[in-house]
Amino acid sequence: MSTPTDLQHFYIPEDQSIYLLSHADAKKLKDWFALCTEQLTQLGYKNIDMIGKGAFGFAFAGESLLGDEHVFKFSRINLPQHVQDRLEEEAFMLSQVHHRFVPSLIQFQQIGRQAILVMQRARGEDLEKVSLRCGPLPISLVLKIAAQLADILLTLRGNATKQGIKPIVHGDIKPSNIVWDDTTQTIGLIDWGSCVYAQLDETGQHVQHNVMDLMSGDLQQTNARLGDVYFIGDEQLNGALSSPRFDEQGLASTLYALASGQSSRFGRYVITPASLGFPKFFADILSHLMSDDPKQRRQGGDAFFKHVYLLKNIVIDDERTEIPSALIPSWASLRDKEIETVVYSSRKSYLRQQSDVDEKAFRYIDDAQFDRYYKNYMQGMGETEKAFISAVSRLGKYPVVGGLAVRWQPEGVFIDSSLNLFEPALKVSFDMSVNNVVTLARALHREGVFKCCMFNARDTLHIERERQDQPFEPLPHQHIPFEKSRLSVFEDASRMHSYFEDGEDPDELLRLPQPLLDVLAELNQIHHTGCIIFESLPTHLKIHNYYKLLDHRFEDEFRALLQKVLEFVPLINGSGISGFMKLPYKDTRFFEHQAQVNSRYYC
Secondary structure, three states: OOOHHHHHHHEOOOOOOHHHOOHHHHHHHHHHHHHHHHHHHHOOOEEEEEEEEOOOEEEEEEEOOOOOEEEEEEEOOOOOHHHHOHHHHHHHHHHOOOOOOOOOEEEEEEEOOEEEEEEEOOOOEEHHHHHHHHOOOOHHHHHHHHHHHHHHHHHHHHHHHOOOOOOEEOOOOOHHHEEEEOOOOEEEEOOOOOOEEOOEOOOOOEOOOOHHHHHOHHHHOOOOOOOOOOOOOHHHHOOOOOOOHHHHHHHHHHHHHHHHOOOOOHHHHOOOHHHOOOEHHHHHHHHHHOOOOHHHHHHHHHHHHHOHHHHHHOOOOHHHOOOOOOOOOOEEOOOOOOOOEEEEEOOHHHHOOOOOOOHHHHOOOOOHHHHHHOOHHHOOOOHHHHHHHHHHHHHOOOOEEEEEEEEEEOOEEEEEEEEEEOOHHHHHHHHHHHHHHHHHHHOOOOOEEEEEEEEEHHHOEEEEOOOOOOOOOOOOOOOOOOEEOOOOOOOOOOOOOEOOOOOOOOOOOOOOOHHHHHHHHHHHOOOEEEEEEEEEOOOEEEEEEEEEEOOHHHHHHHHHHHHHHHHOHHHOOOOEEEEEEEOOOOOOEEEOOOOOOOOOOEO
């Protein structure tokens, strides 16, 4: 039997959808949002909207009486006080930064136990959203973003020239922390929650201004905050003394991710900086910045700032860039309801490798972001395995339902899929994200199966009980929905495809009752595609689902069997997860192994 902490391994998204919370937890969250909105309204703001949530709190946007747009960050009051105090530290550090590409601090308030940070709102859309909408960004735009980030980082380093002020490290540069204003073609660097004064300068020398600094015991103890491990470099991850070099790594990871259409830095060994179509001089700089060799990283950082003038003046013809074709098919149609995608995947343990990383080495970081960002199941993986998991996770950021099954064999990689996108305008970007999944899968040399499915969190059924010794009883109105394909498809032979059909899996923690398994086997005889996942917590059962009936002749029987599934839910006992997925298996795609994408430069 699993404990609730075991279940954190099953979801890749950084935070759970409100549609996956229990009724009580969802109500608490909604009540808290309402309270924040009420407080801001009383302060005279209007057009209030929640725009973000993170490890430490929530961010709202509102319009002042003068028509100015502000952002309000509320700390989570259920966090330890020393963690809540981080919001005040963020306000202080932001007050030290003055740059046209950095929205400035307005004020910091403490209302009872509730801390509120108020700042200017950056105009535009964060670059992670731009990336998801557009796919890999045009090289000219990536270089423009690079030049503007360089301008900010040089200003942060320039603090060292001021008497008594140390260089500043942002500590969490990533696409979602950079807002792009398409009208003015400028960025805004936001979220200064990981910001600190640098302990070392870019040359590696201790930053101090007097003898007392030199005598301080803090010279060997890092003040660095963790930041997002999908984008920070090795030094920051491993607890080195804070340095402006940290932000060089965040910058390099960000530019790489934007140019490649990924959501992390991990794929750099396969989809290399040299393969992204940059001018060669910049591809070389980025390759050095993302090298495993610390000396090369420093050389890359120095070369980057040395060539900023080229970034500002180089002319790139983006029309010369060809859009690659989709490697596996997907279908796009207009949505008839709201989709909030969640990715569920199996065999994460299969992808784990023996790691030299000692978990104890990370325990000194007393940081709420650590648990949120550093996915435990990734600690034992190589970089390409991490990149593959991250690429699968990115698919869940699109309005998509369906699934993938990746089978590695000595001769190559076989991929079965059913991918249904509900926003045609995102088709090119989605196909490029799927291409990255395929490319990274081809670089993994092993035998085995990885399966994932994407379902709509809004369709999840919630069944609750007061005590663990009571059965889960579905409500009379509850049913498992399904859709029908446009055309009826007949097929005589079919077989069940469980996530864990390739053997006993340590992530399979819930044993379903036999009568329920028998019904799933009957369902399997009807031609369909989709998934059903049972997630059992002590007093809360979630039934995630997505079904598409392909053989319309059996519609009534299919509906009756899905209802029968609910009839056997009270027999479920224990905690854990168990899931089944069925794919059409009509058009398996084969790809030979490929360790690395070929180099491609702009010339």
